[in-house]
Amino acid sequence: MKITELFEKQAKTFSFEFFPPKSFHASIDLGVNVGQLMKLSPSFISVTYGAGGSTQNISFDLLDYLQNKMGLISMAHYTCVGATADKVAADMDFLYEKGIRNLMLLRGDPPKGEAKFRYNPNGFNYGSDLVRFVSQQNRFCIGAGAYPESHLESGGLVNDLPNLKTKVDAGADFLVTQMFFDNQYYFDFVNRAREIGINCRIIPGVIPITNFKQIQRFAELSGAKIPESTIAQLEPYQDDEKKIYQIGVDIAVQQCEELLKNGAPGVHFYTLNKSTATVDIFESIAKHLKNQ
Ligand SMILES: Cc1cc2nc3c(=O)[nH]c(=O)nc-3n(C[C@H](O)[C@H](O)[C@H](O)COP(=O)(O)OP(=O)(O)OC[C@H]3O[C@@H](n4cnc5c(N)ncnc54)[C@H](O)[C@@H]3O)c2cc1C
Numbered sequence: 001m002k003i004t005e006l007f008e009k010q011a012k013t014f015s016f017e018f019f020p021p022k023s024f025h026a027s028i029d030l031g032v033n034v035g036q037l038m039k040l041s042p043s044f045i046s047v048t049y050g051a052g053g054s055t056q057n058i059s060f061d062l063l064d065y066l067q068n069k070m071g072l073i074s075m076a077h078y079t080c081v082g083a084t085a086d087k088v089a090a091d092m093d094f095l096y097e098k099g100i101r102n103l104m105l106l107r108g109d110p111p112k113g114e115a116k117f118r119y120n121p122n123g124f125n126y127g128s129d130l131v132r133f134v135s136q137q138n139r140f141c142i143g144a145g146a147y148p149e150s151h152l153e154s155g156g157l158v159n160d161l162p163n164l165k166t167k168v169d170a171g172a173d174f175l176v177t178q179m180f181f182d183n184q185y186y187f188d189f190v191n192r193a194r195e196i197g198i199n200c201r202i203i204p205g206v207i208p209i210t211n212f213k214q215i216q217r218f219a220e221l222s223g224a225k226i227p228e229s230t231i232a233q234l235e236p237y238q239d240d241e242k243k244i245y246q247i248g249v250d251i252a253v254q255q256c257e258e259l260l261k262n263g264a265p266g267v268h269f270y271t272l273n274k275s276t277a278t279v280d281i282f283e284s285i286a287k288h289l290k291n292q
Helices: 003-009 024-038 056-069 085-097 127-135 157-169 183-195 212-222 228-237 241-261 276-290
Strands: 013-018 044-047 074-079 102-106 141-146 174-179 201-206 266-270
Touching (some): 003 141, 003 174, 013 024, 013 201, 024 276, 044 056, 044 102, 056 074, 056 085, 074 085, 102 127, 127 157, 141 157, 157 183, 183 201, 183 241, 201 241, 212 228, 228 241, 241 266, 266 276
Parallel strands (some): 013 044, 013 266, 044 074, 074 102, 141 174, 201 266
């Protein structure tokens, strides 16, 4: 089923993102965690796509398993950095034959060792190029990435938003955001997107904080700012795993509740291939939704 068809039935969607496991043990862990998360009946799940080739086959295998063995509506992330049109076309055929109907199409980051993205006059340079190419086939539902605090290379939303509009006009059916920790960025971003005619669903991406140092690293890499108040809550306990977990879950529950109360069309959870935090957060917000 296409996610756009789900949108007709579900005012809010709840989705879980996984990455391809890199070892035997990680595969077993993932299996256990997917089992736990399936009990929550997610609207759909997604599998990330590793740049540089090493895990691409694992991504496709995992998608095949989740879509066809587990019966989950699955979305394949796919990046175009360094890809030729022939490779993209072949990969799209492969995914289509596996029953995948939903894609998250992205440019991807520069290959390892290259600090800056290199423009290629004969290649796909932006997410919008890939979206345009694939949407011409008219057979997939297409999601794309959005950055409430602006994409790191863009120099700010004033540049990034028109580029996002180009991407949506090229054929993106919905957007999923980069992680953020301050909802105001999301609300302002959605308002500004609407002002320039971006009318599709903009699903907020939420990451549970379960490890202080790890989340600081992610924030730095993605450009997401962690509010001072959140740092003040977490920092004193940075070496106390259990306490950080509890505070992190509480923060995510509050974040999700505020998002949902103020019109967000669901939540996309960056699960980090773990289930416990996402299950705790999800169950808490489900109770809240029921009581509304
Ligand atoms: C929901 C989500 C999922 C992700 N999943 C993955 C994944 O599975 N694998 C992975 O490797 N990465 C993933 N990423 C990261 C993503 O690949 C990087 O953030 C990448 O740097 C940007 O890709 P994009 O398609 O979103 O950006 P684009 O839309 O291509 O934009 C990238 C930059 O180019 C600028 N730009 C766009 N169009 C133009 C134009 N016409 N002229 C000039 N500048 C332009 C934009 O303003 C922006 O600064 C994900 C990101 C998100 C938000």
